[in-house]
Amino acid sequence: MFRALYKLLILGAVYLLGSCTDTDVQQSDYMVITNGQILTMNNTLEVITNGCVVVRGTKIEYVSSDCELGAYPNAKRIDAEGGIVMPGxxxxxxxxxxxxxxxxxxxxxxxxxxxxxxxxxxxxxxxxxxxxxxxxxxxxxxxxxxxxxxxxxxxxxxxxxxxxxxxxxxxxxxxxxxxxxxxxxxxxxxxxxxxxxxxxxxxxxxxxxxxxxxxxxxxxxxxxxxxxxxxxxxxxxxxxxxxxxxxxxxxxxxxxxxxxxxxxxxxxxxxxxxxxxxxxxxxxxxxxxxxxxxxxxxxxxxxxxxxxxxxxxxxxxxxxxxxxxxxxxxxxxxxxxxxxxxxxxxxxxxxxxxxxxxxxxxxxxxxxxxxxxxxxxxxxxxxxLDMADEIGSLELGKLADIIIIETSSPNMQPNYDPYATLVFSAYPSNVVFTMVNGEIVARDGNVINIDMPAHQAQWDEITSDVAKFAQTLNAPN
Ligand SMILES: [Zn+2]
Known part of the structure; x- marks a missing residue:
């Protein structure tokens, strides 16, 4: 009941915003993650198959199996491609x-x-x-x-x-x-x-x-x-x-x-x-x-x-x-x-x-x-960290710290129990999407905010200095 009422309110809010200003501008705030196995990590450890997570700005606005994607026609879509969607x-x-x-x-x-x-x-x-x-x-x-x-x-x-x-x-x-x-x-x-x-x-x-x-x-x-x-x-x-x-x-x-x-x-x-x-x-x-x-x-x-x-x-x-x-x-x-x-x-x-x-x-x-x-x-x-009101689960009103772990690689299959798959089978390289505070920071093995060649040049300089000094120490390496 509450969920249906909430959805109505959201739809109403989207309609009202759209009616008074440019809908594209309003909806560019939205991001919708679909087609994933959602581990909410909420109090009841609810797992949602093929649901959606709606992010608006920095926060999670909606998590459900019951997704009215038409309500977000101009939202940025993220297709989880059957992967595991979970809190970061x-x-x-x-x-x-x-x-x-x-x-x-x-x-x-x-x-x-x-x-x-x-x-x-x-x-x-x-x-x-x-x-x-x-x-x-x-x-x-x-x-x-x-x-x-x-x-x-x-x-x-x-x-x-x-x-x-x-x-x-x-x-x-x-x-x-x-x-x-x-x-x-x-x-x-x-x-x-x-x-x-x-x-x-x-x-x-x-x-x-x-x-x-x-x-x-x-x-x-x-x-x-x-x-x-x-x-x-x-x-x-x-x-x-x-x-x-x-x-x-x-x-x-x-x-x-x-x-x-x-x-x-x-x-x-x-x-x-x-x-x-x-x-x-x-x-x-x-x-x-x-x-x-x-x-x-x-x-x-x-x-x-x-x-x-x-x-x-x-x-x-x-x-x-x-x-x-x-x-x-x-x-x-x-x-x-x-x-x-x-x-x-x-x-x-x-x-x-x-x-x-x-x-x-x-x-x-x-x-x-x-x-x-x-x-x-x-x-x-x-x-x-005393931050459970803000992060740690995929729930309405929490900050949008969300990751997707793909399940198409051989090591991730079969995926009968997603918790067991994560704990005993997954590698960090299976993570394909990382969002923090509503911003995508990594996708498909690449970080978004860093100029990697420039970083690599600075990093190489540092590790070369460390290697030189390490050789002078009376140690086994
Ligand atoms: Zn320590």
Whole structure:
């Protein structure tokens, strides 16, 4: 009933607009996606076969199997050709600019610390600058746009450069300026990121695509006082706080060593709760070393969680109790982590890993059904960001972040269960259409907003410098 009434209203509105001004101008605002299998990811996980999604401007205006296409005669038509139409995927944890270092120090390293201190930190110290950050983050954003990611988070330095690139490609970004207890590329002052973050937030707080944020690096690298100052800054502007949390087995001990008498043998989560840090605007990455009590605390405080199984397995960091965390009701989505840890930046692969890791760890194939993973990649990621009113599902009034994944390639057939096809069969290259905020940003393997030859020339210059410097390091590659 409501649907029929709504359609009448829309038709009426279209008629009225058309009658008073030029119909072509009015209807050029409309885009209609047809001939797809629509995974709405709404509350009832409604799947619509051969329906339509109507986009007007930046928003979704209509999603239904009952499409009166005559109501939009001059709308731009997108034929999904039988593919899967779904909300864009959300990458909850990333360091885009590190894509310039992807593939280095993959062999002969002793452990993650060895890789960090003997390879990665010298690379960062020598090579990081605004230009590398801008061009590399553009490169990472291009890769994500082509792979169906419509929203990415980030934690790094010179975050204003990351913001420019993410916006240039056309993606949505929740981008955190890093606050850390030693001098870094964008501040010679210890914890200088805090002041940098204030300027970054001021400059970007009203942007349609970019949500600026504060990113205290981790509880072991940021003092309790500065964690709280970061949180206070975020609260002042109503923006998120992003950090790594409970990523390492010895994290509790490192906190106790670095900040004497702070933990008293408490878990990392309990410590953060006791200092008053945990809150709904906190997004925590990894969250591996937690127990049932910690999950209750995170749930009670409304902390969002990024599960990053691909990075955690590659870095041998540990197995997060992601299944239990989901059952306990945490707002938990999926992230890649940086390109040195995850290499690929798409979320299709992360869904695949999340299922396999939970199943081998528990010995139960029921852990993480495909539809649950697609929820984590979309609407649950939006919940973790406190953005579920705007993105994460294809519903009336939400922002038009929409992707199409073709089902004509051999690896996508047969497609009996679209959730299983996405989680276990799809490659990022099967994504053929990416729309963010009502704008098409990638189609048929091409990004729309970027001059690729010009980008490639800048990128080649950067990777050639990185390769030269990498050879001088005492490392295996
Ligand atoms: Zn990270």
């Amino acid at each position: 995927m959300i990458n909850l944890h990333n360091h885009l600019s590190m894509v310039a270092f992807r593939g280095l120090a993959e062999s002969g390293i002793v452990d993650v610390q060895d890789r960090l201190y003997n390879y990665f930190f010298p690379l960062e110290k020598q090579l990081l600058n605004r230009n590398l950050i801008r061009v590399s983050s553009r490169h990472a954003a291009i890769e994500m746009a082509l792979g169906g990611v419509t929203t990415t988070t980030d934690m790094y330095y010179h975050e204003d450069e990351v913001a420019k690139s993410v916006k240039e490609v056309g993606l949505r970004g929740v981008l955190g300026e890093t606050v850390i207890g030693f001098p870094v590329v964008d501040s010679q002052d210890v914890y200088g990121g805090l002041e940098y973050a204030r300027g970054f937030i001021e400059a970007w707080k009203d942007d349609a695509l970019i949500t600026p944020a504060v990113a205290p690096h981790a509880p072991y690298s940021v003092s309790p006082e500065m964690l709280l100052k970061s949180k206070n800054l975020a609260d002042e502007y109503g923006v998120p706080v992003i950090l790594h949390m409970a990523e390492m087995a010895n994290e509790k001990d490192t906190i106790a060593t670095n900040y004497v008498n702070t933990t008293q043998d408490k878990s990392v989560v309990k410590y953060l709760d006791d200092i008053g840090f945990l809150d709904t605007n906190v997004l925590a990455a990894h969250v591996i070393y937690i127990d049932d009590e910690d999950m209750k605390i995170l749930k009670k405080r409304g902390v969002g969680v990024s599960h990053n199984p691909k990075a955690n397995t590659k870095d041998s960091s540990g197995v997060a109790p992601a299944w239990q965390a989901r059952v306990s009701g945490l707002d938990m989505g999926l992230g890649t982590d940086g390109p040195m840890s995850s290499n690929q930046l798409d979320i299709l692969n992360v869904m695949n890993y999340a299922a396999r890791l939970a199943r081998i760890e528990s010995g139960e194939v029921s852990k993480f059904e495909p539809r649950e993973l697609v929820q984590m990649a979309t609407i649950d990621g939006a919940k973790a």
